[in-house]
Amino acid sequence: MNPRKKVDLKLIIVGALGVGKTSLLHQYVHKTFFEEYQTTLGASILSKIIILDDTTLKLQIWDTGGQERFRSMVSTFYKGSDGCILAFDVTDPESFEALDIWRDDVLAKIVPMEQSYPMVVLGNKIDLEDRKVPQEVAHEWCKEKDMPYFEVSAKNDINVVQAFEVLASRALLRYQGIAENHLADSIKLSPGQPRSKCC
Ligand SMILES: Nc1nc2c(ncn2[C@@H]2O[C@H](COP(=O)(O)OP(=O)(O)OP(=O)(O)O)[C@@H](O)[C@H]2O)c(=O)[nH]1
Ligand SMILES: [Mg+2]
Numbered sequence: 001m002n003p004r005k006k007v008d009l010k011l012i013i014v015g016a017l018g019v020g021k022t023s024l025l026h027q028y029v030h031k032t033f034f035e036e037y038q039t040t041l042g043a044s045i046l047s048k049i050i051i052l053d054d055t056t057l058k059l060q061i062w063d064t065g066g067q068e069r070f071r072s073m074v075s076t077f078y079k080g081s082d083g084c085i086l087a088f089d090v091t092d093p094e095s096f097e098a099l100d101i102w103r104d105d106v107l108a109k110i111v112p113m114e115q116s117y118p119m120v121v122l123g124n125k126i127d128l129e130d131r132k133v134p135q136e137v138a139h140e141w142c143k144e145k146d147m148p149y150f151e152v153s154a155k156n157d158i159n160v161v162q163a164f165e166v167l168a169s170r171a172l173l174r175y176q177g178i179a180e181n182h183l184a185d186s187i188k189l190s191p192g193q194p195r196s197k198c199c
Pocket of ligand 1: 015018022036038041125128154
């Protein structure tokens with residue numbers, strides 16, 4: 001029997017105040033949605049186990065509060081993450097415009113700063129009538145930055161699973177690439193040259 005491989009991945013979700021980060025996470029992990037707004041103080045973590053191909057993934061997803069006063073504190077949680085969701089609210093143009101800053105902030109904390117760090121963008125609350133960020137504008141911005149874009153609703157559970165799982169599969173690919181590089185490096189470092197015998 002070939003037991004499945006197990007991989008732990010740390011994912012983070014960031015974005016402006018009230019865009020629906022916590023709601024997206026609760027919809028994904030618990031299949032629940034709450035109308036009342038309770039801002040996230042600092043950060044909290046939810047876990048979910050999923051199976052992708054022949055791998056069991058334990059996702060540890062860090063939900064961060066969008067309040068300015070937590071900004072420098074939550075940015076310390078970005079370190080060591082394997083992927084990131086950038087979230088905005090399609091009815092709130094400022095939350096879309098802020099994505100550049102959120103993205104730069106996350107990339108600055110990823111060591112080494114790399115192009116292949118997986119990020120996906122979620123335009124949330126598409127169930128609401130008063131959309132202000134056109135789909136094409138968001139799409140174009142994501143295309144420029146080479147990030148997948150999903151139009152989602154935490155309330156009506158639209159595209160939520162798809163978005164998280166595209167991020168998880170990209171994070172897994174990157175993780176496997178890093179693991180292979182480590183293996184190749186350790187093979188190079190292991191005794192390639194015959195050692196001179198002593199005594
Ligand atoms: N109509 C609608 N409302 C939503 C949706 N997602 C979230 N909300 C509402 O938006 C409000 C804010 O949602 P949260 O998930 O707390 O937002 P957040 O990004 O975690 O906010 P902070 O933790 O303060 O940064 C709540 O009242 C939610 O019920 C959605 O898809 N559609
Ligand atoms: Mg929150």
